[in-house]
Amino acid sequence: MDDGSLNSAKPPSALIFTEGGDISVCTWNVNSVKARLPALSAYLQDKKPDVAMLQEIKTETDSFPSFELNGLGYYSLAQGQKSYNGVAVLSKHKIVLERDALPGAPDNGEQARYIEAYCPDLKSTFISVYVPNGEPPASAPESTERLEYKIAWLDALVSRAHALMDKGDPFIIGGDFNVIEYDSDVYNPKAFENTAFTVQPVRQLFKAFYYTGLTNALRREKNKVPVYSYWDYRAGAWEKNNGILLDHLFLSPAWADKFKTAKVDAEVRSGEKASDHAPVRCDLSLQ
């Protein structure tokens, strides 16, 4: 079972774990792992993150490109579904699957939005999350079903964070939270007023992550200009810097103590066949 195709051969260039070094972790909504394979490979070779949490792989678990990524020196674990959603964890160090669904999720994990991987070398759990969008479909603009699903999902995620915090072991949650925490996180707050990204219960649940004792890596940086991680493909959003900050890395206390830097690798958004999200990356000291 643990020698399955998704986590099989030892990567040829597996990084040797060195005491006292730094490690780098990132989260990236790739908007289809297959369409993004060239850009993803380039990014992994450029930044060499030790662990990458991916969202919107948009493919089934069995068709995740684990062999290609293995060739780049990464183990991978994926939880996919056809066409939509799907999450994965890549790691230069061996990882084992802990959970492939969020405990207490409103649909019992029918939508692939959560994966939890444990890394024995780093003695830490890494969790990739893709929080539901929550906006109603165009065909039923008044419906609140999706928003209710999002709220229930976020509520379950906060509960999971509490449970992990109670266990006391190090962990990092990375993902596309689909929440606009502050008005300054979006180019045009007015346009997102009273949407599933900003409504009070959604923002409240985002704040609840801080109350569990988690640290938002990007917020440790004092940025003077708006920092975004998503730019719509449409209407020249990237060129106009019409972005939104949606992607975050949450660190458990042990990791927060080792925080060095965090940033959005925004230049990735301008690359060939780019995702509409850029990676968010954090360097951590192992000392």
Add this chain to the structure above:
DNA sequence: ATGCCGCACCACGTGCGA
């Protein structure tokens, strides 16, 4: 802004994303 763009799929239109 009803839309734009890019992605996947029983694919040459439709649903979805944020």
